Amino acid sequence: MLKIGLLGCGRIGQVHARSISQIDGAKVTAVADAFEAPAKALADKTGAAVMGPQDLIASAEVDAVVIGTPTDTHFDLIHAAASAGKAIFCEKPVDMSAERIRDCIKAVEAAGVPFMTAFNRRFDPNFASVQARIADGEIGGIEIVTIQSRDPSPPPISYVKSSGGLFRDMMIHDLDMARFLLGEEPVTIYATGASLVDPEIGKAGDVDTAAVTLTTKSGRICQITNSRRASYGYDQRIEVHGEKGMLRADNMLENTVEVATSVGFTKAPAKHFFLERYEAAYRAEMSYFVACVAGQTEISPGIQDGLRAQLLADAATRSWQEGKAITLE
Amino acid sequence: MLKIGLLGCGRIGQVHARSISQIDGAKVTAVADAFEAPAKALADKTGAAVMGPQDLIASAEVDAVVIGTPTDTHFDLIHAAASAGKAIFCEKPVDMSAERIRDCIKAVEAAGVPFMTAFNRRFDPNFASVQARIADGEIGGIEIVTIQSRDPSPPPISYVKSSGGLFRDMMIHDLDMARFLLGEEPVTIYATGASLVDPEIGKAGDVDTAAVTLTTKSGRICQITNSRRASYGYDQRIEVHGEKGMLRADNMLENTVEVATSVGFTKAPAKHFFLERYEAAYRAEMSYFVACVAGQTEISPGIQDGLRAQLLADAATRSWQEGKAITLE
Amino acid sequence: MLKIGLLGCGRIGQVHARSISQIDGAKVTAVADAFEAPAKALADKTGAAVMGPQDLIASAEVDAVVIGTPTDTHFDLIHAAASAGKAIFCEKPVDMSAERIRDCIKAVEAAGVPFMTAFNRRFDPNFASVQARIADGEIGGIEIVTIQSRDPSPPPISYVKSSGGLFRDMMIHDLDMARFLLGEEPVTIYATGASLVDPEIGKAGDVDTAAVTLTTKSGRICQITNSRRASYGYDQRIEVHGEKGMLRADNMLENTVEVATSVGFTKAPAKHFFLERYEAAYRAEMSYFVACVAGQTEISPGIQDGLRAQLLADAATRSWQEGKAITLE
Amino acid sequence: MLKIGLLGCGRIGQVHARSISQIDGAKVTAVADAFEAPAKALADKTGAAVMGPQDLIASAEVDAVVIGTPTDTHFDLIHAAASAGKAIFCEKPVDMSAERIRDCIKAVEAAGVPFMTAFNRRFDPNFASVQARIADGEIGGIEIVTIQSRDPSPPPISYVKSSGGLFRDMMIHDLDMARFLLGEEPVTIYATGASLVDPEIGKAGDVDTAAVTLTTKSGRICQITNSRRASYGYDQRIEVHGEKGMLRADNMLENTVEVATSVGFTKAPAKHFFLERYEAAYRAEMSYFVACVAGQTEISPGIQDGLRAQLLADAATRSWQEGKAITLE
Known part of the structure; x- marks a missing residue:
């Protein structure tokens, strides 16, 4: 125990x-x-x-x-x-x-x-399944990773000011996910962003809409987009294109109900609240931690993963500020 | 030529x-x-x-x-x-x-x-593919066939009066489709119906909403529903459940566009007009007829198929009128 | 407490x-x-x-x-x-x-x-949402209800023998769901069935594949199909067609992952295990019971609902045995 | 005439x-x-x-x-x-x-x-509908455009050598689509690419896998990915994220058939052949040209659009070659 x-x-x-x-x-x-x-x-x-x-x-x-x-x-x-x-x-x-x-x-x-960094999304059953199937070779060598991550609505401006900025606060999850899926470390990063959702965010020196492109040594490409708003819920999708096919994880919707009317066929919006969206992931990561401490499995993501994600977020911030691609050491 | x-x-x-x-x-x-x-x-x-x-x-x-x-x-x-x-x-x-x-x-x-009865739906690329894959054994022995067929809106009452009734005018297509998919002749039929869409249709002695159940000698079951209205377009779906799995053909939508808003994810309605919905089927059935006359393939559906569908429509009408299941000879 | x-x-x-x-x-x-x-x-x-x-x-x-x-x-x-x-x-x-x-x-x-009959499916968030939206008038008057209910695999033959038969053991859930969705009591029932999955089930005097048609006084129709096997998981779908549109609840899949290969686009199978599939429903029904006993809401489904579902299952069994439609009192 | x-x-x-x-x-x-x-x-x-x-x-x-x-x-x-x-x-x-x-x-x-540049994809009914609905304000101000464009398989190496390179030969369609959807001219472009599909393409000085990021003056972002292979067909998708929601056009599949087995639910692959995939677009663009010459509508896309797409393709090529973002004049 x-x-x-x-x-x-x-x-x-x-x-x-x-x-x-x-x-x-x-x-x-x-x-x-x-x-x-x-x-x-x-x-x-x-x-x-x-x-x-x-x-x-x-x-x-x-x-x-x-x-x-x-x-x-x-x-x-x-x-x-x-x-x-x-x-x-x-x-x-x-x-x-x-x-x-x-x-x-x-x-x-x-x-x-033992030290585990709580990148909970790695333990989402959908994303974890994508990664496991990539590792099993189901789609062959990875070529393009696409990550869409959009919050339902922006945080309070007070939070934004102390958050370290979108790249460190929000995109850090996606940068870790990119590393998780790419199977190689990024060697270049290019970031761009703007304040399209809330002008106060721009005035605070941050962005609320952003895109990043990563490349790895062998030429794999990852594109990430972030937005601080999404009317249709908490938008969390990944898509991995490889030699033999494509694997993707779609949003988790509020329910499986669909209505058909003269407007068309309407499914429920995506789950809005991150704690509900990632409920299974939170459970799984804690189980994993307990199993790690019990010596049943290797710890992962570890503290090095925490460092590398932070370095990518720092580089993304600098790339956006300077308007140029950055070569990572 | x-x-x-x-x-x-x-x-x-x-x-x-x-x-x-x-x-x-x-x-x-x-x-x-x-x-x-x-x-x-x-x-x-x-x-x-x-x-x-x-x-x-x-x-x-x-x-x-x-x-x-x-x-x-x-x-x-x-x-x-x-x-x-x-x-x-x-x-x-x-x-x-x-x-x-x-x-x-x-x-x-x-x-x-050579005589070909124009049951165009057998030539719809989607339905034809389902039938071909059944014939290839992809889902093993057939167990349950479900056919949903709903018109966008009821025909004029004048048309209804001379149509022979819903079972002969509208459901005959589905009865032929049932024979096409079941791979065995029906031995019992049970029909029920009501006038829920337009009371004038009921006054004219017809129904606008109906359901039929067919069984074959080996015990295969087919359920058909018809409606004279469907706000979301011309609803034409089949589903075949077998030993090894299920094959289904979904509606053809007006386009592939989806909008996501706070209401959810909305796809386009089904194509409304039967000539547009079955455009490819009409082309394919005529090509097939030309090939038949040229001796390149067996004619099908033939005049016997026209007769059998009519006999099923007659039996359905009688079952509905008498409120009891009918044994087919 | x-x-x-x-x-x-x-x-x-x-x-x-x-x-x-x-x-x-x-x-x-x-x-x-x-x-x-x-x-x-x-x-x-x-x-x-x-x-x-x-x-x-x-x-x-x-x-x-x-x-x-x-x-x-x-x-x-x-x-x-x-x-x-x-x-x-x-x-x-x-x-x-x-x-x-x-x-x-x-x-x-x-x-x-207070007495609550545990028809858990009424509390499934998807099915409950369909019923609530019908009650809100979203699709107008109900016309056709379609219920597909298929188990992943047949129970042991020993269980079958003491189960009361498929209509009482398995379809009773769907008969209750039909009452829940139709908004009117059925007045006729027609059942048919066969043993297509396991001949031992047939020898035991039961069916493993069945279809039922219900009609209500105002002419609403409900079609139900049951099968004791479904290679793709625990198949649990409802579809309600009304005056203004259609509402349906699709299966709950194992995850949101899709793979695209030369074969096409493949999503995960439906959840297999009924306790997992209806996990949220079990939680919700117990919460509801607690709230009922606390006097916060009306008890439902009550013991009368338990009786009526049983009477429908009895009538379905008799209809199947006698091969004829039954008028319910 | x-x-x-x-x-x-x-x-x-x-x-x-x-x-x-x-x-x-x-x-x-x-x-x-x-x-x-x-x-x-x-x-x-x-x-x-x-x-x-x-x-x-x-x-x-x-x-x-x-x-x-x-x-x-x-x-x-x-x-x-x-x-x-x-x-x-x-x-x-x-x-x-x-x-x-x-x-x-x-x-x-x-x-x-009159001069019309044949960017046929603007006339694809799906993409045209997305653009028209954006123009109608359905999703408010545009924030992020994502374009995925992947060929089923690479062209012969002889073609690659005289093609001007992927950015001018293949991505030019997507660059035009970006202009069509963004509603503003791009002001910066960043391109990256690699030869992951066929090493011969790399030896010929070209890429077969590429990504581009565009930004406009007001901060709108567009991400494009291209690949010279896609096992699941001709992958042609756009997604536009705006203030009020998201509009996207999915692939056109070979048919509407889905099979369910223990593996899951499998839909048909995307149409493979570009002439078939864009059949409706080719018809629509020619109709539009005839209407333009008859004076019924403004010509579009015109020769200026041809120039601007070419300038973007040139800039993308240079960005990729130099490894840096380019500011467009």
Whole structure:
């Protein structure tokens, strides 16, 4: 039985708590949060103890920590947990600074603790199936990857200002997905973007509509588009074109109902809320983490994956700012 | 070069003339119609001569006749054409009376002329593909056939009154399709129906909404539904469930465009007009007739198929009227 | 907090226990089963007490019972629970005999306890949405209902022999769905069937392939087909054709992945396992029951619905056996 | 009646002849080709006279010319036809050199003759519908255009060598489509490409897999991908994401048949052959040309559109060669 301490009892912490409650070999034993109410609520639900973060990390009743606190606290928590020899599951981004992530990597490697970066989309059953079938050779060598990722509506402007920008906040998921699917590291990146959804986003120095092109050494191409709005729901699609065919994962719709009228045939919109859209993915990633700590499988995505996605997001931001393609080292 | 005489220059005659103009080994050499204008128009377009029906049938410039005149004239024209030794392509129904069709069969068989009943839907590329794949064994033994056939809107009440009723006028196509797909003759039929679309149709002693169940000797089942209205276009679908899987042909939509909005994902309605929906089928059936007359393939559907469909339509009508299942001989 | 006693800790009992664990206003307080192991396992998981069925029904710690025991035990348990004044949630069929269901109705009505018949499919989000949109008038008056229901593979022959036959065991769900969607009671029924999947089923006096046609007083038509096999998964579709359009609910597929090759575009098969396919429905029906007992909504489907579905299944069986349409009183 | 002279009787010339035969207000009166056989064959079919190109252009029996000869002959034929005051329909590309196209523009404008550049895809009913609905404001302001264009298989290497490269030969269609849909001129272009399909194409200095990103002044983005292979047919899709929703046109499949087996649900592949895929588009563009010459509508796409697409293809080629984004003047 893996004893897990939850650092952060906000929305994502609650998601992880619910996932853990459905995993046979794990339970939440301790919770910590900067605020008392959410910590207490989660403790009541799970039977866990409420602790301060340092006590939680030090507790003998905690084998592994799930870090779901604000990004700027990750650095210290990772160092503390690594020192304490605890397995670490950390929300993305590991940190806003690649330099500081490198520092975390040193600490984690020195401690030899398992570290999983929470790129939940890799565990979406649809996307995971696409990747597995590519790996099985079903469509032969990869040629073109297309990723469409569009939020139903833009976040509050206050969030945008502290988000690190669309490329680091939103597209980082797609950049990780690109790496997951391409099977090779990108060697060039070109980004473009604009503020078409909300002029305030543009005034804040960010974009709400963006496109990125990645190429790999062997010539594989990936195109990504992001938008901060999509009237028809949370638009999350991938398409991989290969030598022998094409694999794609379509949106998850609200239901399977279709109405036919003089206007035509209308299916339901895509699920709107990301927690609902990726519900199965959240469950699967936590199961995977528990299995990793139990030594049943290799940890993945690891902290290096967290670093590489961040470096791509940094490069995308620079490419957009400078209006030119960037060669990645 | 097969020289074809067109008996009837109305809507369906024009469709056949256009099909013939696209077939290398055939041309329209003579046309006849009760009215001068449509005959002349078609003659101008095709270069054919305008003749009276008896002259057309007798003409040395005519090898085969296409009968597209009102149903009550078919009987005499078939007898005349058979006597003259001409190949015959005849619109459905061959006749409203099974007895008179039997009489036509005698004439045709005595003359030894090719006779094709124009069940155009057998030549629809989608439905023909389903049947061919069944015949290839792709889904193993047939178990359940489902046919949905719905007109966009009801015909004028005047037409309804002289139509012989929905089962003979509309469902006859589906009854022929059932025979085409089942691979066995039906042995029982049960029909039910109601007037839900237009009360005038009910007052005229007919139905506008109907369902039929057929069973074959080995136990195969076919369900057919008909409606005289469908807001979303001309609804024409078949589905065949077998031992190893299911084959189905979906509607042909107006185009491939889809719009996504907060309402969901909307595709175009089904094509509304039967001549457009079955354009490819009309071309294919005429090509097939020309190939049959040239001896390149067996004629099918033949005059016996015309009779059997009529007998099923008669039995369906009786089943509906009497409210009980009918055993077919 | 509604305190629920589980009668029966088999597969379906476990499903209900899991559902209850996700409902805020309810918990399992007692469990009973003819076997010790499953009862103990469920007690461990839920913190409930293990009791004998009579003690459970009598317990002050039980407000409502969930009956998931073999069908032949329902009668006594319903009577006992009604006498004890407990709310009742009962798996379908309430009983194999309509006469005995009528007896249960008397007991339940005399006791004045809430009684819900577990026709879970009414709570499937897709089917429920179709029904709600019909009720909202989205497609106007109903004309034709089509229900396709096909199991992935036949049950063991031992099960078939004690099942009451396909119409009572399998089609009863579709007969209830027909009532749910038609908005009127059926007045005629015609059934046909055959043993095409497994000859042993035929030898046991049952069918594995069947079709039913229902009509209502105003002329609405419902067609149902059932098969005990479907290579492509658990095939569960409904389609409702009305005055203004058509509403349908398609299958739930295993995932949203599509592969394109020279063969064409291939989507995943339908979910195979009924507990997975109807997972959301099981959760929703239990939530609804809890809300009913709390007086927040009308109970539905009730025990009368259980009776009517059984009467339709009986009539379908008789229609098939006698080869004729049956008029329902 | 518009009298049309066909310059070039090869594959595309025959397509145009067939289209003209179906247009009421036009006929082919003269044909010319470097080879005798195809000219004679087309003359036989249409009743046109066979002439040399200069005689054809000069003929009083020719009001308009359709130029379907090899690209390097366009320049002289355009000048001759303009001088002779004939309306001109010219296959794309107008010329491989933007400079020479500018020279043609001068000649055409000086002569004041109608000139249509044959970007047939603008007349595809699906794509035309998308553009019309955008223009109607159905999805509000355009944000992201995605164009996927993939050939079933690569052309012969001999063709590749004289084609001007993928960007000028293949992507030019998509670049024109981008202009058609974006509603604004592109101001930057970034292209990348590789030889993943056939190494011989790479050795010939070309690519067979490519991606382009365009941006417009207001920030709209267009992503295009091209591949010289697609196992599932001729892949031709567009998707336009706007303020209020998304419009897309999917592939045209070979038929509407779907088979369901344990593998899943398989639809037919996309139509393979471009002449079949764009059959309706070829008919529509010729009808439009005839209507333009008759003064019923504005000519479009005109010779300026031919130039602009060529300039984009040139810029894409340069961007790919230099590995950097290009600012368009």
